[in-house]
Amino acid sequence: xxxxxxxxxxxxxxxxxxxxxxxxxxxxxxxxxxxxxxxxxxxxxxxxxxxxxxxxxxxxxxxxxxxxxxxxxxxxxxxxxxxxxxxxxxxxxxxxxxxxxxxxxxxxxxxxxxxxxxxxxxxxxxxxxxxxxxxxxxxxxxxxxxxxxxxxxxxxxxxxxxxxxxxxxxxxxxxxxxxxxxxxxxxxxxxxxxxxxxxxxxxxxxxxxxxxxxxxxxxxxxxxxxxxxxxxxxxxxxxxxxxxxxxxxxxxxxxxxxxxxxxxxxxxxxxxxxxxxxxxxxxxxxxxxxxxxxxxxxxxxxxxxxxxxxxxxxxxxxxxxxxxxxxxxxxxxxxxxxxxxxxxxxxxxxxxxxxxxxx
Numbered sequence: 372x373x374x375x376x377x378x379x380x381x382x383x384x385x386x387x388x389x390x391x392x393x394x395x396x397x398x399x400x401x402x403x404x405x406x407x408x409x410x411x412x413x414x415x416x417x418x419x420x421x422x423x424x425x426x427x428x429x430x431x432x433x434x435x436x437x438x439x440x441x442x443x444x445x446x447x448x449x450x451x452x453x454x455x456x457x458x459x460x461x462x463x464x465x466x467x468x469x470x471x472x473x474x475x476x477x478x479x480x481x482x483x484x485x486x487x488x489x490x491x492x493x494x495x496x497x498x499x500x501x502x503x504x505x506x507x508x509x510x511x512x513x514x515x516x517x518x519x520x521x522x523x524x525x526x527x528x529x530x531x532x533x534x535x536x537x538x539x540x541x542x543x544x545x546x547x548x549x550x551x552x553x554x555x556x557x558x559x560x561x562x563x564x565x566x567x568x569x570x571x572x573x574x575x576x577x578x579x580x581x582x583x584x585x586x587x588x589x590x591x592x593x594x595x596x597x598x599x600x601x602x603x604x605x606x607x608x609x610x611x612x613x614x615x616x617x618x619x620x621x622x623x624x625x626x627x628x629x630x631x632x633x634x635x636x637x638x639x640x641x642x643x644x645x646x647x648x649x650x651x652x653x654x655x656x657x658x659x660x661x662x663x664x665x666x667x668x669x670x671x672x673x674x675x676x677x678x679x680x681x682x683x684x685x686x687x688x689x690x691x692x693x694x695x696x697x698x699x700x701x702x703x704x705x706x707x708x709x710x711x712x713x714x715x716x717x718x719x720x721x722x723x724x725x726x727x728x729x730x
Contacts, residue, residue, distance in 0.1 A: 386438075387655060388607050389645045390662025393431060395611050396424035397665040399618045400521075401704055404676045405697045408683045414622040421618045422569055425524050426634045428669075429584045430642050432528060433591025436535055441595070449536045454727060456532050460666075462719045464525055466711060467670040468499035471518030474674035481681035484510075502526045506574030511677075513574040520673045523572040527584040535592075544596040547589055554586035559631050567626040568634065583634070590639045600647040601640075607654050610645050667716055668708035675704055 403421025413419035444452050472492070475483060483492065491507075498505035499516045502525060508517035516522040539547070561582045562568050571580025593599065605613075617633050650658060679700065682688075688696065 385662065386435075386646050387658045387662070388610065388648055388650050389431060389434075389642065390665070391607050391650075391654070391658030392610060392614055392641070392645055392661075393428070393665040394658075394661025394663075394668075395614055396427050396618075397668045398701065398705070399615065400424045400669060401672050401676075401701050402697065403618070404673065405679060405700060408676075408680045409693055416622065418618050419622040420620055420630070420633075423617055423630065423633060423638075425571075426568065426583055426587050427614065427617075427638045427641070428524065429528075429531075429587035430591040430634075430638045432531065433588035433593075434595050434642050434646070435591070436532070436588075437592045437595035440535075441540060444536065444540050452536050453532070456529070458720050458723045458727070460525060460528070462716050462723075463667055463670040463711070464502065464519070464522060465500055466715055467519040467522065467673070468496060468516075470671055470674040471499065471516075471677070472496050474677050475518055478678050478681055480678065480685050502529060504574070504577065506577075514572060515574065515577065518674075519670070520572060520676075521669055523580060524584075525670075527571070527580045530581070531584050531588045535588075539589075539592060544593070547593050547596065551586060551589040551593060554582070554589055555631075555635055557582040558586045558634065562627045562631045565627075568630045587634060587638065590635075591642060594639060594643055594646070599639075599643050601643045602647045603644050605644055605648050607648070607650055607658055610641060610648065613644075614641055664705060664708045664712055667712045668705060671708055671711050672704045675700060675707075 399418060399421045403416075403418050403424075406416050406418055406421070407413070410416040410419075440447075440452060447455075475492075495505060495507065495517045497503070499518045499522060502516070502522060504515040504523075504526060505517070506513035506515050508514060511517050511520070514520045514523070515526065558568070561570070561579050565576070565579065568579070568583060570576025571583055617637060620629065620633075623629070679696070683693075
């Protein structure tokens, strides 16, 4: 069997501003997850739309997958494409599951109840590692993955990668437009029925996740294939502010309208602007760091969120204490993400890549 050439497997250069924005979105998700424990009424939550960062991730993913693989997936083959995606994504899925299991077993403020025998815990853990939806934990609102809640979006990321490999890369770009229109209609229907785009993470709203990724992934792919890149001088700081505005916009009775508008038009615009703006030399290291820790942060933070939730429920800390916990916790989680990246993710991916080349 002939191995794929090194040139085909080689990673392309990054859009560093987009990497930086990915980090901003990951931090927004962390803060949102802290805050939703304290303010279940999202109208009182200053970052009540932080969950839309996932839709931004999906749009970025469509753009990046098109950029990275459109011109070489046919040469490398579908199997090698899937190997690349597994090496890139799955080590952190496993680590996030292990951390989630540890937090569940050793939570000092909660911990497992009698309802969870060894066999059930093992099944939940296996479902998390292998991304098999298993919404069985009632006290965790029937998350698809009880030990690592954010994995729901990785489930749909893999699904989008499957569709890309078997369908989307093979079809002409003009056919993507009607598909995106249909996906937009599905997204609007979900938003209208549910009143928002918050779903996709639990059993009851499972298919909402499919609607969310379908449009955003296609939008990102369309931006790449039609080269809808807008040259501009806004820069990373300006775009980071624009992106953050989407997460802190007010929570109103019109969310079913405003949220789809953000996902349908605003996020694709930011991706187009981010791909077309120049990066100030002094901000390069920040953007590279931000991009590097974004995925580890996203996949490791929720173990701490469950512990925080148990603490908050038990002690109901005052506003000042809560603020200090969230600020300190976010900084610590960024540090943990960096350690996970440096000590685990990069070495494991390097090992798997080298092993793959030797096969």
